[in-house]
Amino acid sequence: MSIAFCIPFIGILLCIAVMPLVKGEWWESHQPIVAAFWSLLFIIPFGVTFGVGKAAETVLECIIGDYLSFIVLLFGLFCVSGNITMEGDLAGSPRVNIILLTIGTLLSSLIGTTGSSMLMVRPIIKMNSWRRHRKHIMVFFIFLVSNIGGCLTPIGDPPLLMGFSRGVPFAWSLHLFPILVFNMVILLFVFYWIDRKNYCREIARGRVPDISKPGTRISIKGLHNLIFIGMIVAAVILSGMLPDLPAFKTAEGTVKGIHIFGEVTLTYPAMIEMGIILLAALLSFKTTSGKIRKKNHFTWGAIKEVAVLFAGIFITMQPALMLLKSVGGSLGLTKPMEMFWVTGALSSFLDNTPTYLVFLTTSGAMEFTNGLATTLGRIPVGMLTAISCGAVFMGANTYIGNAPNFMVKSISDENGIHMPSFFGYIVWSFCILVPVFLLDTLVFFR
């Protein structure tokens, strides 16, 4: 396949990067048109070249197989977390922010990066509302809570869930704990000094938090929604386990489901997952007072923006993923260091789940004699560690690297924080994350 099919993907990324800067208001009201334009720019030439059937199958496969479960999960967590509000007079300071980021990062492995991000984003915005310069807090939030924190369990990040369903033991990712701690310590150290500098700047300009009353009073309302978050996490785990059960397999070994078109099937496990998530969202809305959502400034804007843009991204990304699948094995990647960087670099822009799978399959096909036994073959622990870390960590490199990144950006934008532009964010990740990943390479992947 020609690399020219990747032009629409580059086009939509450039629009996300440039349009908010040059034509902000127009961009906000015309995002669906732009996403549709670039999608069609891929679908039509693809259909002309490979046939309408193949084009329809490719688009449906990506929409039904990937996008639908992606957006339903995001939607569910967005709804449920929007029904939990924290009130109190804890003042956002470097120390409080470090504590919140640490909690959020560790929580990511328990309830997923998306769940943790959605749960923690509003409290952190609220506590720092007395401050004016807050974008660095949200940037580090994306680094740690929305990405790196998800490396410890298959619940943490979808690529690891795919690994789990391919035979990687559930608890295996816990071996990544030293790497997580190493990254957390460095990033939190850097964050502390950046935040301290900004904090001093706020004080010097006379900004003070309201701490007139002695003692801190914190109240969390809508706490029962944690049950619904639990439901969503359970649904995600089920989606990774059910396809392996005989009851969900056909005689040919494929997963049972509703046949849509060609080889596209909406599987029963995916339907069960989405059903549980949507039920959790519905119950959350039914059982929570609208006042809580009002206090949280809950709007549909952020999820709408993500849904529209990621629909375009998922469709236009297909040729790049196809190319990756076809050439992934012939890239000659044999060392953990190479796997870490290539998986990571591609995960920064492409969906990290298929990227992870491509390189996991490549490693499995290398016929290693020792390593972890998976359904794809034996994979040396060093290689698996590098692929897992690359896919999970480097999703933080761009706003589109991982689902919660863009959500956090949208919610922050909507709540009074000047977030960096698409390229501005890449500068942040280039200056802070890339040196940390280089250190990771030296320490863990040599």
Added chain:
Amino acid sequence: MNYIPEKRHSSEYKEEDLRVLAERIYELDTKVYEHLGSSLGRVFTKDRERCVEELVWEMLARNQGHIVRSDLALISNMARTIQERQVKKELMIEYDKILSDVTSLPTSFAEGDVLNEQRSRLNKTSLHTRFSEKDHTIICIGRTFGSGGSEIGFTLADKLKINYYDAEIFSEVLRRLEAEKDHVYDKGGFPYILDQENKDRYVDTRPAFATEQKVTLRQKLKEFSRYHGLPKKDAIFFNQSQLICDMAKKEDFVVMGRCADVILANNKIPHISIYITAPFEQRLRRVMSVNPRLSEKKAREMLNRLDKKHVRYFKFYTGLEWGKAMNYDLCVNSASYGIQGSVDMILRMFKGEEE
């Protein structure tokens, strides 16, 4: 209604125009949040007067409206999420008008004079032109240890028949925070307290800048809650700031240290800032004469340590260099005038202005 017509030259703009524009921006922000019913991420979180002042300052001093435009963009982000169509429409129309006014601002308001109007406006010595009767007389004195600054401040307050505050502010803050029993040291003051018998003298007892005692984890957690998650010294500073501003609205006074000059400047409260110092050897001599048991070596070490800690304290909370002449309205070398001479000189300046 557009208050500022488009394409005007910078000289045609008056500060009043910018103030009206700033008021409109603040008003828009308020309306948006009233309709949303959420204070999450509100752009202007401080009181109206201060926010308006800041906006005017940004439009004037930054020579560009880009910061204001950025604030406006945030307000519009929120406005777009309002459910009621009619309200949303009205607010967006107002937003468009304001944006067009901000965009039409000239890129420079620069003039030849070195006068910093913002600073000058807060200066008590300019009272005759800029101050109303309701403004109180507030004198902020920063001083090096051993320069006789505290005595100068106390005598000045006595002559002017106004209140004198030093460690009293700190004690009040501790009371507010219910932290009297904690191991909290007065980092904004100096190592002495007022001698109750001889009100113009100080005795060396308060362990300011002393190394803090070790606290248990339980105490740490308790303090975390008591100080709203802030470091103890920051919580005290924020409360001191609030207290100084509250006092400034009620009475005339002389306040020693505590970054009071910068706090008041940030809160647009008129005051006069004075820095009192003396050559190191002179201060050393005074410290040793006031405290005869102190050896020269120890006195020297103490002075150096206190100077360094004060520089750090001032820099942390104000971003400014402690003792740098440009940060004050008046700098006095007390060795040149003596305590009484310094008081007389400040009084002459003060009274001359009033006359």
